[in-house]
């Protein structure tokens with residue numbers, strides 16, 4: 001007993017003298033150990049190329065589905081945002097109202113404290129717009145009389161948020177004798193908003209499910225690897241390895257799986273967006289829209305990679321945590 | 331160094347494998363553990379390496395009661411013993427160097443120290459120059475010596491060898507026994523399980539004899 005302690009002291013004493021910085025030496029060794037685990041786990045993935053690629057493809061499809069839906073909703077939101085900001089009240093004037101009276105009415109309305117701006121569209125302007133955008137130009141020309149009414153577009157100060165004020169405003173305009181119809185399209189904007197809310201929740205739910213999928217696929221992959229390397233794990237345990245030491249390369253293995261799947265998913269999503277960008281913007285142009293397709297941003301890309309890598313690590317941690325403690329040398 | 335005090339071990343499937351074993355080895359002592367096949371030699375080793383826990387009695391290793399060692403502490407206990415196995419238990423996809431270096435890597439030694447110690451250990455077992463070979467390309471005796479180098483590289487206070495000469499020819503067996511004697515001479519406690527009676531007889535050391543789980547001579 002005494003002897004062994006003396007032995008140990010001798011060994012450590014020698015080391016201290018030799019390196020001068022025993023602790024520094026250990027710290028460097030610890031860092032090397034991590035670096036080694038990081039790169040050896042990468043090497044192992046490369047060594048089993050086929051299996052690795054298959055796993056990563058499956059994971060990447062899952063992750064890209066989630067982030068693809070995310071970016072889709074984000075684009076739709078942008079579209080809805082455009083529509084919301086164009087929220088306005090249209091006043092269709094009676095046929096007998098003259099241009100001069102319409103102009104006077106528009107000026108009166110503009111003085112209203114709840115109104116931000118008004119825009120007068122004369123019969124001729126309305127007809128011209130109709131000809132340009134409807135494609136019924138020839139048919140309109142055949143008419144001997146302009147059937148369109150004068151329209152005053154009113155942009156209220158407070159947008160959709162205050163529905164009561166908006167409704168009051170509409171009621172007020174309905175009382176004006178020159179006004180035939182006062183119309184505000186809040187209903188479908190509200191519908192759109194609730195659809196968007198639904199879509200957002202759907203994406204969150206779907207992402208959660210797909211995330212679970214990623215978690216369990218990595219867990220299973222790591223479980224297989226752990227099984228393959230059973231012998232190695234047992235030997236390491238016999239020569240004094242802690243669970244922490246043994247699980248390190250597996251955790252890094254999960255990290256790499258998640259990370260590379262994230263990278264692959266980013267490419268899938270970005271490529272898909274790129275392919276769809278041109279036709280979508282062309283379509284939007286046809287409807288006089290100024291819609292621009294948005295891609296995954298820098299922060300979103302970082303989040304995508306971080307979440308993927310974290311899921312991979314978590315997946316392998318779950319397996320390693322529960323299985324390693326059960327793996328005992330005979 | 332090592333003390334067994336009325337130790338019993340029972341496997342639920344087969345009943346008592348070790349019965350009321352008491353003995354002690356003082357530091358720097360070398361002893362043989364012998365007995366028929368199935369007598370319980372390997373089981374006794376497993377208890378020392380805390381691969382199994384005993385049902386009754388106490389085992390004291392290097393001043394530590396092994397019954398009171400928690401699972402988290404087991405690795406640290408094992409780092410103080412050099413285990414040698416009949417089937418070598420080497421990593422086939424690692425070089426000789428990496429195999430021998432494993433305990434040092436685990437214990438967190440730096441590159442220079444590892445390289446120096448591995449070379450010293452390989453030199454001691456006469457395998458210097460084979461660091462880059464893979465275990466499968468080595469003979470049985472050479473693999474056994476790689477296992478021994480791995481067991482001593484961390485300078486343990488005790489060596490536990492379970493039939494280290496099981497499938498070696500007499501010449502090699504003698505060589506390996508001589509190696510153990512050298513470790514014993516520098517103060518390491520050595521316990522060797524073997525049923526090579528003639529070899530044990532030729533060497534003049536203490537013999538612990540197991541018979542159906544009972545210690546009949548020490």
Ligand SMILES: Nc1ncnc2c1ncn2[C@@H]1O[C@H](COP(=O)(O)OP(=O)(O)OP(=O)(O)O)[C@@H](O)[C@H]1O
Nearest residue numbers: 330341343344347366367368369370371372373374
């Ligand atoms: N994991 C186990 N579970 C149940 N019984 C076991 C287990 N390991 C060993 N035994 C039993 O314990 C008894 C002793 O086995 P042990 O391996 O200690 O013998 P041994 O002396 O090493 O024999 P040998 O010389 O053949 O190696 C045997 O009867 C064996 O069947």
Ligand SMILES: [Mg+2]
Nearest residue numbers: 371372373492
């Ligand atoms: Mg045995």
